[in-house]
Amino acid sequence: xxxxxxxxxxxxxxxxxxxxxxxxxxxxxxxxxxxxxxxxxxxxxxxxxxxxxxxxxxxxxxxxxxxxxxxxxxxxxxxxxxxxxxxxxxxxxxxxxxxxxxxxxxxxxxxxxxxxxxxxxxxxxxxxxxxxxxxxxxxxxxxxxxxxxxxxxxxxxxxxxxxxxxxxxxxxxxxxxxxxxxxxxxxxxxxxxxxxxxxxxxxxxxxxxxxxxxxxxxxxxxxxxxxxxxxxxxxxxxxxxxxxxxxx
Amino acid sequence: xxxxxxxxxxxxxxxxxxxxxxxxxxxxxxxxxxxxxxxxxxxxxxxxxxxxxxxxxxxxxxxxxxxxxxxxxxxxxxxxxxxxxxxxxxxxxxxxxxxxxxxxxxxxxxxxxxxxxxxxxxxxxxxxxxxxxxxxxxxxxxxxxxxxxxxxxxxxxxxxxxxxxxxxxxxxxxxxxxxxxxxxxxxxxxxxxxxxxxxxxxxxxxxxxxxxxxxxxxxxxxxxxxxxxxxxxxxxxxxxxxxxxxxx
Numbered sequence: 001x002x003x004x005x006x007x008x009x010x011x012x013x014x015x016x017x018x019x020x021x022x023x024x025x026x027x028x029x030x031x032x033x034x035x036x037x038x039x040x041x042x043x044x045x046x047x048x049x050x051x052x053x054x055x056x057x058x059x060x061x062x063x064x065x066x067x068x069x070x071x072x073x074x075x076x077x078x079x080x081x082x083x084x085x086x087x088x089x090x091x092x093x094x095x096x097x098x099x100x101x102x103x104x105x106x107x108x109x110x111x112x113x114x115x116x117x118x119x120x121x122x123x124x125x126x127x128x129x130x131x132x133x134x135x136x137x138x139x140x141x142x143x144x145x146x147x148x149x150x151x152x153x154x155x156x157x158x159x160x161x162x163x164x165x166x167x168x169x170x171x172x173x174x175x176x177x178x179x180x181x182x183x184x185x186x187x188x189x190x191x192x193x194x195x196x197x198x199x200x201x202x203x204x205x206x207x208x209x210x211x212x213x214x215x216x217x218x219x220x221x222x223x224x225x226x227x228x229x230x231x232x233x234x235x236x237x238x239x240x241x242x243x244x245x246x247x248x
Numbered sequence: 249x250x251x252x253x254x255x256x257x258x259x260x261x262x263x264x265x266x267x268x269x270x271x272x273x274x275x276x277x278x279x280x281x282x283x284x285x286x287x288x289x290x291x292x293x294x295x296x297x298x299x300x301x302x303x304x305x306x307x308x309x310x311x312x313x314x315x316x317x318x319x320x321x322x323x324x325x326x327x328x329x330x331x332x333x334x335x336x337x338x339x340x341x342x343x344x345x346x347x348x349x350x351x352x353x354x355x356x357x358x359x360x361x362x363x364x365x366x367x368x369x370x371x372x373x374x375x376x377x378x379x380x381x382x383x384x385x386x387x388x389x390x391x392x393x394x395x396x397x398x399x400x401x402x403x404x405x406x407x408x409x410x411x412x413x414x415x416x417x418x419x420x421x422x423x424x425x426x427x428x429x430x431x432x433x434x435x436x437x438x439x440x441x442x443x444x445x446x447x448x449x450x451x452x453x454x455x456x457x458x459x460x461x462x463x464x465x466x467x468x469x470x471x472x473x474x475x476x477x478x479x480x481x482x483x484x485x486x487x488x489x490x491x492x493x494x495x496x
Contacts, residue, residue, distance in 0.1 A: 008264055009356050016358070017268065017295075018261040047265075083358060085365035091480055095368065098483050108257050108363045108442050110264070110331060110356035113371065117333035118354050120343065123361065127375050128404055154398040156376055194356050232339055235346050 002071035002097045004084040006109020007031075010194030010214070011039035012047055019079070019107045023048045027074035030055050030067075035089055036081035036164060037215070039195070044079070052079070060089055068097045083111040112217055115193045116159050119201075120232020125222060127156030132173045132218075133163045142180045148220045160218040170210040173218055177204065186221040186246065188237055193217070201239035224248035250319035250345045252332040254357020255279075258442030258462070259287035260295055267327070267355045271296045275322035278303045278315075283337055284329035284412060285463070287443070292327070300327070308337055316345045331359040360465055363441045364407050367449075368480020373470060375404030380421045380466075381411045388427045396430065396468045408466040418458040421466055425452065434469040434494065436485055441465070449487035472496035 003022050008014025023029045029048060032055040033041055044052045055078065059067065070076055084090045084106055094104045117123050130147035144160055151158045160177075162168035170189040178184075188201045191212025198212040204220075223246065225233075230247045233239035251270050256262025271277045277296065280303045281289055292300045303326065307315065318324055332338045332354055342352045365371050378395035392408055399406045408425075410416035418437040426432075436449045439460025446460040452468075471494065473481075478495045481487035 006358065008358070011266075013266040013269065014264045014356065016256055016262045016264055018259075020265065021261065083362040083365070086362050086371045088370060088476070091365065091368050091370070092476065095476070095480050095483055106363075106366050106442075106445070108262065108358035108366075110254065110256070110358050111362040114331035114334050114359040114361040115354075115356045117331070117339065118356075120339050122336060122339070123334045124377055124379075126377075127399075128402065129372055129374075131372075150402040151375075154376065154402060194354075197354070228336070228340065228343070232343050235343055 001075050001103045001105060002068070003075070003077040003105040003107060004090050004094065005077055005079050005107040006083045007038050007079050007081050008109035008194070009038070009082055009111055009115050010192070012041065012043055014038065014110055014194060016107060016109065019109070020048065022107060023050070023077050023079070025075065026077040028070065029077045029079065031079040032060055033081060035087040038081045060093060064093050064096050067093070068100050068102055071097060071102045072100065083109045086111055086113065110194065112159070112161065112193055116190065116217070116219060118193060118197060119188050119190065119199055119219065120236050121157055121188070121219060121229050122226060125157050126159060127151030127154060129159045129161065131161045131163065132168065132176055134168065135176065140176055140179045145177060145180045145182045148182065152223055155222045155224060157222045158220040160220065162216050162218070168216070170216045170218055171208050174204055174208055186243060188219040188221070188233065189216065190219070191216045199237035201233040201237040201243065221246070249323050249351045249353060250316070251323070251325040251353045251355060252338050252342065253325055253327050253355040254331045255286050255327050255329050256357040256442070257330060257359055257363050258440070260289065260291055262286065262358055262442060264355060264357065267357070268296065270355060271298070271325050271327070273323065274325040276318065277325045277327065279327040280308055281329060283335035286329045287462070308341060312341050312344050315341070316348050316350055319345060319350050320348065331357045331361070334359055334361065358442065360407070360409065360441055364438065364465070364467060366441060366445060367436050367438065367447055367467065368484050369405055369436070369467060369477050370474060373405050374407060375399030375402060377407045377409065379409045379411065380416065380424055382416065383424065388424055390428045393425060393428045393430045400471055403470045403472060405470045406468040408468065410464050410466070416464070418464045418466055419456050422452055422456055434491060436467040436469070436481065437464065438467070439464045447485035449481040449485040449491065469494070
């Protein structure tokens with residue numbers, strides 16, 4: 001059996017009791033830290049009380065067959081940052097394993113997809129998520145800006161995840177968004193979600209000096225806000241009073 | 249301090265090591281089971297090795313002040329199904345506490361919002377989420393159908409959560425959706441996510457006899473699918489070959 005187990009959003013202590021138990025019972029435990037990252041991965045062996053081998057991107061993609069073959073013979077757990085099914089790499093691995101007749105179990109973990117509501121923004125008001133990627137050569141992708149505009153067309157917030165290779169911070173993401181034609185609009189910068197979370201709401205142009213430890217992400221607000229969302233953003237994320245302009 | 253800690257998606261073993269530790273160190277531990285439910289709540293005291301008091305809706309809403317006052321004096325943990333910030337009740341409680349100068353910590357938990365990708369549907373392709381509620385008298389709300397249509401306008405999938413009071417199952421949700429004018433379209437019925445998950449993909453009208461233990465939810469597919477999504481749905485959720493019609 002192949003078990004894909006989420007470590008959760010921030011650090012290894014976000015792992016579930018279920019994931020811990022699965023690791024303790026498994027024949028082999030692997031971990032990967034390239035689809036996202038969590039803190040304390042170097043403490044995994046100590047927490048689990050057993051050996052953990054790290055997998056590279058190619059182990060999980062081009063050479064996935066090797067893992068699937070191993071899982072056909074014995075119980076293999078792969079620990080994954082966040083929730084395992086968010087990364088398409090893991091869906092593809094699940095597909096490959098099931099097609100080979102190998103049973104796959106998924107143990108879920110906490111993820112920025114719901115944790116973003118720590119801002120006070122309502123879960124039901126989020127539209128599509130997009131990633132802001134580093135430019136390929138001089139080409140800045142307009143993809144995340146197009147997703148924001150699609151979401152605006154249905155008055156939805158946009159969660160923007162930032163590239164991890166290398167790790168992008170909010171100020172860099174904002175420059176790329178502006179280069180891709182993004183309008184200046186209200187946004188929330190977030191760092192270290194699930195840990196000592198830091199949040200700041202303002203117009204994008206005013207978030208250019210946002211700094212914070214840990215992974216960064218960004219929410220571009222919908223065209224309008226519920227008054228409770230605005231109140232939360234003022235209390236949790238030091239939003240300016242001008243935010244009231246967009247309360248419906 | 250007030251700690252809002254997610255139990256996670258399916259059962260008490262989905263709780264994180266961080267939540268367990270917070271409960272063990274707290275002066276008082278409460279739990280609520282009305283915004284959602286997880287299995288094994290009756291085993292919480294045994295797992296935590298301490299007393300857990302259950303809170304009612306009114307304890308957390310009209311009478312939230314009492315909890316906030318207690319958290320001003322000592323460390324209080326409230327255990328919550330799923331991820332705590334998804335329910336607006338908990339955002340409001342966080343707001344009330346922070347306004348009263350009480351520090352609030354959030355420990356995230358796994359949630360259907362990302363776990364839904366266990367279907368093989370891609371996280372980036374989901375639009376707004378909606379809840380299918382029981383009718384008030386004879387009035388069937390058109391809200392979820394409107395959300396599906398908004399999401400179709402940007403070619404996004406729709407996660408539909410089902411009412412919990414009393415617990416709605418997929419066949420009941422489908423009848424309500426059709427009454428509200430929903431078109432017959434491809435969907436995925438899901439039960440027991442995070443546990444012994446069961447998934448079935450077909451046209452809505454053909455999912456009327458879907459049954460499965462645990463909480464149910466439903467995804468209405470976008471207008472088109474990525475070919476990997478279709479392949480996953482055929483492998484994981486027994487989708488019909490006709491699904492290829494909507495592969496882009």
